[in-house]
Amino acid sequence: AQRVTQPEKLLSVFKGAPVELKCNYSYSGSPELFWYVQYSRQRLQLLLRHISRESIKGFTADLNKGETSFHLKKPFAQEEDSAMYYCALGGNNNTDKLIFGTGTRLQVFP
Amino acid sequence: DVKVTQSSRYLVKRTGEKVFLECVQDMDHENMFWYRQDPGLGLRLIYFSYDVKMKEKGDIPEGYSVSREKKERFSLILESASTNQTSMYLCASSYRGGLYYEQYFGPGTRLTVT
Numbered sequence: 666a667q668r669v670t671q672p673e674k675l676l677s678v679f680k681g682a683p684v685e686l687k688c689n690y691s692y693s694g695s696p697e698l699f700w701y702v703q704y705s706r707q708r709l710q711l712l713l714r715h716i717s718r719e720s721i722k723g724f725t726a727d728l729n730k731g732e733t734s735f736h737l738k739k740p741f742a743q744e745e746d747s748a749m750y751y752c753a754l755g756g757n758n759n760t761d762k763l764i765f766g767t768g769t770r771l772q773v774f775p
Numbered sequence: 776d777v778k779v780t781q782s783s784r785y786l787v788k789r790t791g792e793k794v795f796l797e798c799v800q801d802m803d804h805e806n807m808f809w810y811r812q813d814p815g816l817g818l819r820l821i822y823f824s825y826d827v828k829m830k831e832k833g834d835i836p837e838g839y840s841v842s843r844e845k846k847e848r849f850s851l852i853l854e855s856a857s858t859n860q861t862s863m864y865l866c867a868s869s870y871r872g873g874l875y876y877e878q879y880f881g882p883g884t885r886l887t888v889t
Contacts, residue, residue, distance in 0.1 A: 708779075708880045708881065710879075710880065711878070751818060760825075761825070761869060762823055762831075765810075766817055
């Protein structure tokens with residue numbers, strides 16, 4: 666069965682510290698992985714997708730098929746990174762549905 | 776700029792009432808989704824529609840139904856609201872035909888059932 670696991674409900678760091686938000690997935694096919702973010706009082710929005718191999722707002726995520734992981738990383742956290750982050754999995758044929766994880770709240774203290 | 780709008784930001788209903796949540800998108804997207812967002816449970820898909828009058832059950836469809844009579848509008852219906860349906864409801868839309876296309880979300884409707 667498809668599953669997305671985000672083991673941390675809350676991650677607290679100080680400004681300038683490195684950040685790693687963990688995401689593990691379970692999927693037998695070829696996965697498509699995404700990170701979505703929700704800032705306070707804003708709507709949920711796409712942060713990045715693994716297929717694009719992009720860096721957005723200093724965040725990167727590498728798909729590791731051996732470890733079935735797609736961890737989100739940033740070398741130096743900023744206060745404005747404080748938000749709720751969701752990892753999402755797709756990849757079923759003939760469907761555009763995503764499975765979301767339970768989310769990790771990132772708090773960056775000054 | 777993609778716009779996904781939801782009819783209400785906050786809604787308070789009584790147990791047993793029939794509740795309609797409306798979602799409208801203006802980007803001609805084929806796909807539309809309804810999710811519940813609950814702390815500790817993340818986003819869970821209630822229903823998905825990939826075309827007018829077409830729908831698929833998501834992970835938690837019990838107690839809900841949907842209607843898609845026009846491409847731009849996707850309605851979520853709670854036939855008889857119960858307290859365990861108190862939640863944040865998010866609507867989203869996307870183009871069909873590939874997960875490369877991101878889902879665009881509405882602002883959410885916070886529903887309280889008393």
